[in-house]
Amino acid sequence: MLGCDCRVCTSADPRDRRLRVSAHVEGATEGGPVHIQIDTGPDFRQQALRYGIRRVDAVLFTHHHFDHVVGMDDLRPLVRHDEPAIPCYASAETAGVLRRSFSYIFVDHSYPGVARLDLHEVDGPFDVRSRAGAAGPVRVVPVPARHGDIDVLGYRIGRFAHLTDVSAVPESSLPLLDGLDVLVLDGLRARPHPTHLSFDDAVAVARRVGARRTFLVHMTHDALHAEAENDLPPDVRLGVDGMVVVVGMGE
Numbered sequence: 495m496l497g498c499d500c501r502v503c504t505s506a507d508p509r510d511r512r513l514r515v516s517a518h519v520e521g522a523t524e525g526g527p528v529h530i531q532i533d534t535g536p537d538f539r540q541q542a543l544r545y546g547i548r549r550v551d552a553v554l555f556t557h558h559h560f561d562h563v564v565g566m567d568d569l570r571p572l573v574r575h576d577e578p579a580i581p582c583y584a585s586a587e588t589a590g591v592l593r594r595s596f597s598y599i600f601v602d603h604s605y606p607g608v609a610r611l612d613l614h615e616v617d618g619p620f621d622v623r624s625r626a627g628a629a630g631p632v633r634v635v636p637v638p639a640r641h642g643d644i645d646v647l648g649y650r651i652g653r654f655a656h657l658t659d660v661s662a663v664p665e666s667s668l669p670l671l672d673g674l675d676v677l678v679l680d681g682l683r684a685r686p687h688p689t690h691l692s693f694d695d696a697v698a699v700a701r702r703v704g705a706r707r708t709f710l711v712h713m714t715h716d717a718l719h720a721e722a723e724n725d726l727p728p729d730v731r732l733g734v735d736g737m738v739v740v741v742g743m744g745e
Contacts, residue, residue, distance in 0.1 A: 495715045502715040509719040509734050513537040514561050515658045515712050517678065518547050519651055521622070521632035522743055528624050528632045530554060531569075532649060532656050538565030545736055548572070552622040553611075554634065555584040556658055557646040558591035566596065570609035577625045579610035583634070585647050586615045616647065632743070637670045639663050642689030650674075652743035655705075658712055661689050663699050674705035675741045678733065681710025683717050684725070693717075693726065700730050709733040 495503055502510050514535035521528040529549045531538075533556055541547070550572050556562055566582075573580055584592060592613060598605045600613050614620075616636050623630030637648035639660040648657030648667075653675040657663065660680045663671075671677065679699060682690035690712065691699060700708040711733040713722070723732050 498715060500715055502718050505718065507719055509732070511735065512713065513541055513735055516541060516562075517656050518545070519654070521630075521651060523629045523632060526624065526629035528552075528622055528630050530622055530632065530634070530651065532556065533562040533658070534565040534569065535561050536564050539568040542568065542572075550580055551625050551630075552634075553580060553582040554647075554649050555582060555588055555592070556648065556656075557585075557641060557644065558588040558595075559659065560595075562659070563592065563595075566599070566611065567609060569611065570607065573610045579612045580625065581612050581614055581622070583614050583616050583620065583636075585636075585645060586617075587645060588647075589613050589615045635670055637663075637667050639667060652741060654678075654739075654741040655703075659689075660691060661687075661695075663702070668702060671703045671705070674703060675707065676739050677703055677705035677708045678711055679708055680712050681732070682712055683714050684722065685716065693722065697727060697730055700727075707731070707739075709737070709739075 514537045516535055517532040519530040529551045531550045531553045593600045599608050599611055619635045621631035621633055635650040637650055639646050639648055639657055640662040641659045642661055646659055655671055655674055656678040658680050679696050680691045681693050681696035684693050686692045696710050708730045719732055
């Protein structure tokens with residue numbers, strides 16, 4: 495937190511140094527890997543450099559809040575001139591906000607150095623392939639949820655699902671999350687919050703979903719990693735920047 499000297503912001507534990515939430519999924523297919531980016535927040539450039547993200551075949555946007563979209567300009571060097579534009583998937587509501595907020599990318603192309611991105615409105619499951627054409631498909635299943643008073647999308651890929659910035663997961667979405675190995679789930683802090691899951695809320699959702707492992711993300715500086723994790727069940731852990739999990743692709 496800018497300007498803060500609390501024990502989390504000054505912690506020597508590297509697990510307490512948190513960039514904004516995103517995920518990079520490498521889907522294994524017979525033709526090779528398909529690289530899928532979930533959200534491009536303001537730290538996307540730093541994350542891509544730090545963790546060696548050199549290719550993006552598609553971007554999945556969870557919602558339109560700027561801490562999840564404003565880094566999309568930094569996709570520009572990942573689009574080679576001999577390859578098609580990067581497809582970006584979002585709900586109709588999010589796509590509308592992106593067209594207004596980033597009209598120079600999606601509408602009028604007024605800036606000559608703009609990242610080449612194609613925006614697609616999500617209305618059900620879809621397939622993602624390598625932009626080089628050799629690898630894929632990877633099936634993506636959108637998972638509707640709520641973030642306070644707005645609709646957001648989580649995404650399921652194989653036996654992995656990512657749901658950030660959620661305050662409620664409706665009953666109708668639970669069948670879409672059946673049989674998961676890994677669930678990445680919003681978990682802001684111990685205290686309740688109107689637009690995010692608290693730790694207790696997140697554990698309750700994890701129990702309804704029944705994934706083998708659940709990792710909480712989007713923690714605030716109210717959560718000291720070592721202490722907060724001690725209060726969680728063994729199958730629910732706090733996410734850490736740069737963590738890698740291996741999950742089966744089959745549903």
